[in-house]
Amino acid sequence: MSWLLASRWRVLLVGVGLLLALDLGRSLYARVAYATPYEQWDGKPYDTTFNFPPSSNLRPEMSLGEKVYTANCAVCHGASGNGKGISASSIYPRPRDFTQGQFKYKTTAPGHPPSDEDLIRTVANGLPASPMPYFKDFLSAEEIEAVVTYVKGFSPVFADAASEAMPIPTRVTPDDASIARGAELFKNNCAACHGADGRARAKLKDSTGAEVHTRDLTAPWTFRGGSEPEQLWLRVTNGLAPSPMPSFAETLTPEERWDVVNYVLSIAHPAPWEPGGQLQGPRTDPDPHKRGEYLVHTSICSLCHTQLSPQAVYRDEKYLSGGMQVQAYPYGIFVARNLTSDPETGLGARPVEEIANIIRRGQANDRSVNFFGMPWQAFYGLSEEDGLAIATYLKEDLPPVKSRVPPRMEYGALETLIMKIATPSLPVPVPSALTYSVGSYGDPNPGPLPADWPRRVMVGAQWMVLVGLVILFVIAGPREKRFPTTLGGWALAVGATVMVSLCGLVGAVINNLPEVLPAQVINDNTNIYIQPPQTGTPEQVALTQRGYQIFTTISCAFCHSVDGSGGFKVNGEGLGTRWTRNISSDAATGIGAWSDAEIARAIRSGVSRDGRPLYWQGMPWDHFANLDEEDVRAVIAYVRTLPPVANAVPLPAPPGPNDCAVYTFYLAPKQYEPGCQ
Numbered sequence: 001m002s003w004l005l006a007s008r009w010r011v012l013l014v015g016v017g018l019l020l021a022l023d024l025g026r027s028l029y030a031r032v033a034y035a036t037p038y039e040q041w042d043g044k045p046y047d048t049t050f051n052f053p054p055s056s057n058l059r060p061e062m063s064l065g066e067k068v069y070t071a072n073c074a075v076c077h078g079a080s081g082n083g084k085g086i087s088a089s090s091i092y093p094r095p096r097d098f099t100q101g102q103f104k105y106k107t108t109a110p111g112h113p114p115s116d117e118d119l120i121r122t123v124a125n126g127l128p129a130s131p132m133p134y135f136k137d138f139l140s141a142e143e144i145e146a147v148v149t150y151v152k153g154f155s156p157v158f159a160d161a162a163s164e165a166m167p168i169p170t171r172v173t174p175d176d177a178s179i180a181r182g183a184e185l186f187k188n189n190c191a192a193c194h195g196a197d198g199r200a201r202a203k204l205k206d207s208t209g210a211e212v213h214t215r216d217l218t219a220p221w222t223f224r225g226g227s228e229p230e231q232l233w234l235r236v237t238n239g240l241a242p243s244p245m246p247s248f249a250e251t252l253t254p255e256e257r258w259d260v261v262n263y264v265l266s267i268a269h270p271a272p273w274e275p276g277g278q279l280q281g282p283r284t285d286p287d288p289h290k291r292g293e294y295l296v297h298t299s300i301c302s303l304c305h306t307q308l309s310p311q312a313v314y315r316d317e318k319y320l321s322g323g324m325q326v327q328a329y330p331y332g333i334f335v336a337r338n339l340t341s342d343p344e345t346g347l348g349a350r351p352v353e354e355i356a357n358i359i360r361r362g363q364a365n366d367r368s369v370n371f372f373g374m375p376w377q378a379f380y381g382l383s384e385e386d387g388l389a390i391a392t393y394l395k396e397d398l399p400p401v402k403s404r405v406p407p408r409m410e411y412g413a414l415e416t417l418i419m420k421i422a423t424p425s426l427p428v429p430v431p432s433a434l435t436y437s438v439g440s441y442g443d444p445n446p447g448p449l450p451a452d453w454p455r456r457v458m459v460g461a462q463w464m465v466l467v468g469l470v471i472l473f474v475i476a477g478p479r480e481k482r483f484p485t486t487l488g489g490w491a492l493a494v495g496a497t498v499m500v501s502l503c504g505l506v507g508a509v510i511n512n513l514p515e516v517l518p519a520q521v522i523n524d525n526t527n528i529y530i531q532p533p534q535t536g537t538p539e540q541v542a543l544t545q546r547g548y549q550i551f552t553t554i555s556c557a558f559c560h561s562v563d564g565s566g567g568f569k570v571n572g573e574g575l576g577t578r579w580t581r582n583i584s585s586d587a588a589t590g591i592g593a594w595s596d597a598e599i600a601r602a603i604r605s606g607v608s609r610d611g612r613p614l615y616w617q618g619m620p621w622d623h624f625a626n627l628d629e630e631d632v633r634a635v636i637a638y639v640r641t642l643p644p645v646a647n648a649v650p651l652p653a654p655p656g657p658n659d660c661a662v663y664t665f666y667l668a669p670k671q672y673e674p675g676c677q
Contacts, residue, residue, distance in 0.1 A: 008476045015469030022462045023412035029454055030411045034325055034333050037439030041318075043086070043309030047078040050086050051311075052575070052615055053652075065150030068143045072135065073151075075606075075613060081154035087606070089314040090302060090622040091131055093212045093243070101157030102207075104240040105225035107165035110247045113157045115165060119148040126601075127224040129632075131625035133605035134597070168230050172258035174265065182263025185256055189248065198267050201282065201290065207242035214245075219281070220268050222629045227268075232261040272630050273637075277539050279546055281628040288385075292393025295386055296320075297626045300555050303617075304336040304374075308438040312617045320394070321346070321401035323440030326373055328431045330419035333409040334373030335441045342400035345446070347391075355391035356384070361519040368515035371522065372431060373408065380523045381552040403442035406451030413462075413511055420510050428514045428525070436663045527552065529562050532641050540637070543630075547638025550631055554624070556583075564590065565645040567669040570618050571660045577653040577674035578618045586644035599636050603627070615652075617663065 004010050042048060051057055054071045057079070062070065076085040076095040083097035096103070105122060106114035123144050126134030135144065152158040172178050187196070194200050198217035206212050220227035225235060236257045239247035248257060270277035282294040304326060307318040322338040340346040347355055354365050362369035362376035371377045382390075410416065423429030443451065450456065474483075484490040509516055529552050532544040551557060560566045564584035571577045584590040591599060591609075598609045606614040606621035616622040627635075653674035660676035671677075 005472065005476045008473055011469065011472045011476045015465055015472070018465045019462055019469075020414065022458050022465065023414045025412075026410070026455055026458050027412035027415045029458070030333060030409045033409050033452065033455070034335065034406065034441055037323070037325070037437070037441050038443050039307070039323075039440040040438075041307055041309045041315050041440070043311050043313040043315075046084045046089060046309075046311075046313045047074070047080065047082075047086055048309060048311050048313065050074055050079050052086070052613075054613055063146070063150065064143065065146035065148075068139065068147040069150050072139070072607075072611075072613070073147065076131070081151065086311050086313050087616045087622045089316055090297075090616075090620075091625045092210075092297060093206065094208070094210045095131075097208065097242075098151050098154040100207075100242060101155030102241040104243065105231075105235075106238065107234060108163040108238075109166040110238050110249045112163040113155075115163050116145075116148060116152075117165070119151065120144055123148060126605075128226060129222045129629040130224040131605050131621075132224075133601045133607045135611075138611035168233060169254045169258070171229055171233075172255055172262065174262035178259045178262045179266045181256070182259035182261070182266075185252065185260050186263050189252070190260070193244065198264065201285075204244045206244060212243050216281075217264050218267050218269050219271075219629075220265070221271050227265075229261055229265065232264060233257055236260055273539055273543055273633060275537070275539065279542060279630055279634075281630045283386075283546075283628065283631060288389040288392040289397055291386070292389035292391070293397065294626075294628075295382075295390050296393055298554065298623060298631070300620055300623060301339065302623065303620060304436065305339050307440045310438055312438070318401060318403075318440065320398060321403045321440075321442065322405045323403055323442035325437040325439075325441045327435040327437075328370075328372035330411055330416045330429075331370055331372050331408075331431065332411060332416075334370070335405045335408075337374070338401065338403050338405050338442060339394050340398050340401045340403075341395055342402050345402050345404040345442075346400060347395050348400060350395070352388060352391045352395055355395060356387035359390055360384075360387045362515075362522075363519060370408070370515055371526075372434065375555065375558060377522050377526050378555045378558050379553055380519070380527060381529075381549060383549075386553075403440065403444050404446035404451075405442040409452055409455065413507075416511050417507050420513065428517070428522075430667055432668065433664050433666045435660070436665070438663075527557075527562075529557065530642060532638055543634050544637045544641060546631070547634035547636070550635050551638050556635070559619075561669065563645050564639065564642040565647040565669070567647055567649050567672075569666040569671045570664070571666075571674070571676055572663040573659045573661055574655055575615065575617075575663070576655040576659065578615060579649045579652070579672070580618070582645065582647045582649050583639055584642045584645040584647075585640060586646055589646055589648045590644060591639070592644060596633070596636050599639070600632050603632055603635065612651075 004014060052075070054075055057070050057074070058067055070079065074085055075087050076091065077083055077098060078085040078088070081098035083095045085095060088095045101113055103114045103118070105127065106118040108115055108118065122132070124134060124136040126132050193202050193204065193214045194217055195202070200214055201216055202214045204212055204214065216222060225231050236252070237247065237249050239245050252260070269280065272279045282290065285291040285294065301320060302314055304324045305320045305322050307315040307321065307323050309315070320339040322336040324336040326334040326336060328334065338346040341348040343349040357363050358369060359376060359379050360382050361380065362371055362374070369376055420429040484493050514522060529548070532548045534541055559568060559580040560583050564582065566580040566582040568580045569577060570579070582590040585592040587593040594609055601607050602609070602614065602621070604621055604625040604627055606616055606619065608614060614621060650672050656675055658675040658677070664676065
């Protein structure tokens with residue numbers, strides 16, 4: 001110790017050396033601390049043998065029907081037809097299990113399988129307001145007939161003679177008397193599930209145990225089998241197996257079924273895009289539990305907060321329990337939080353108001369949230385009611401899952417400071433890319449020590465060294481030189497102390513960017529969205545404004561830019577390279593020449609205009625499949641208002657030898673070289 005205290009230079013060199021060594025230790029430890037997940041899931045019972053893109057699963061010996069099915073259907077329905085395709089786990093209700101031989105929309109009698117014409121019609125035209133797309137624009141009649149034959153082979157119910165359409169009796173005149181009879185029949189037979197006003201949207205279970213919601217009968221544009229009177233009569237007659245909707249063929253006469261149909265059609269309100277129409281879908285539900293569930297299932301929460309298999313299949317029993325590793329250099333390594341209602345490791349012990357504040361402003365009671373780890377700025381535009389509804393659903397309705405998520409792993413302070421200063425986008429340095437690692441980094445059996453205890457020890461040691469350095473620097477050397485003896489000496493000492501403190505303060509602020517910035521400042525500088533025009537009918541203005549809100553809060557702009565021009569690169573092993581599309585109104589390079597139906601199909605079915613399937617981890621259509629029809633139309637109405645931007649985005653590039661080992665999203669647009677670079 002006497003050797004050290006003999007010179008202030010020695011104290012300074014030794015102290016700074018220890019600080020740098022500990023800082024280097026932090027940087028090295030950050031690179032290995034979360035290298036291995038606690039748990040890796042194999043994706044079963046979902047179809048993990050299926051690879052993306054679907055064309056990679058085709059074999060020469062396949063029949064025409066099997067090729068068409070594999071290229072267009074297996075991603076949802078599974079290669080074996082059991083409804084467990086690799087994209088199916090986020091879609092509600094789940095894709096049809098063809099092995100059961102149960103089809104909701106058919107013209108044949110109860111208990112009989114659908115006719116070939118029924119299946120051909122469904123494949124060709126799709127099911128309106130649902131994830132089931134239409135294929136008539138790029139599949140030939142021969143291909144549609146072939147895939148129908150192949151689908152029938154999944155179930156033995158088609159082994160008997162082909163079923164024929166049953167005759168539909170002439171409709172009862174929809175006069176006041178028929179509607180009155182229908183109202184009474186509805187009250188006694190339908191209101192228990194659909195509510196007295198037909199709008200209940202009750203949560204039930206189908207025959208497989210999966211959750212389904214009853215239809216809002218006042219919104220016929222959401223009827224997936226169509227809203228024609230004959231189609232409704234068939235639905236009342238046949239039921240909608242495997243859903244809880246029963247057949248009334250044995251309990252109601254044909255005429256009574258017509259009375260029910262007449263009543264249901266009489267309670268319909270105008271569509272939001274029609275004169276006098278209003279937005280009344282699940283996004284406006286006054287019940288925060290129902291509203292929150294809808295908002296969560298139609299947003300991108302699962303992309304990070306639900307455990308994934310290597311094939312990017314979401315794990316049902318780990319829904320929103322967190323655990324995905326997100327790297328945002330130089331900010332650190334984040335692990336997506338546990339959003340379930342577990343009081344110890346999830347959100348169960350946090351007030352609803354705090355959860356809503358985290359979602360919309362990135363502010364918890366004990367910390368600020370870095371928006372490169374959790375893009376809360378994309379949800380800033382949510383209304384207060386929406387934020388509280390989401391928080392209510394997460395805290396009070398989501399089943400608890402025990403999984404203690406480790407805190408952010410930071411690099412050394414010096415490395416972080418240097419790399420942030422070297423980034424040209426101050427005051428908020430933007431990482432070059434974000435990486436997302438599958439597997440769960442959340443500990444289901446947490447021990448007594450926090451997962452990052454070595455980092456905490458090194459940080460604590462740095463503070464101890466810093467305090468010791470100041471004390472030893474003061475007392476080192478002869479006693480008569482420990483303190484200044486002149487006014488100039490004191491001024492120099494105070495000035496040096498102030499300068500060092502200011503440098504330390506500036507460094508600390510930069511190290512803690514962007515958390516130290518107010519939420520309003522971050523929002524004002526990152527969410528510079530294109531406002532929709534306030535022109536047209538009141539209904540058109542309201543619809544476009546709703547689309548603007550959805551566009552800005554389900555992260556459309558996060559991937560496609562605020563102007564819709566796209567061009568951000570995504571790369572990963574087995575995925576190849578993909579670029580977010582140009583969705584501006586440019587006719588040549590955007591979607592200005594697309595029809596509304598084509599845009600809607602891409603949003604919730606993952607099928608591009610040319611029939612090319614979209615990867616659900618690039619364009620999360622599996623989540624958007626749950627959007628209500630009025631919300632899909634609202635998004636389309638808003639996107640139509642985006643000014644045209646000429647940006648020719650390349651088509652996806654196949655996997656290559658220089659692909660990234662993990663899923664990587666590049667934050668600088670127009671990097672059009674494929675591969676991990």
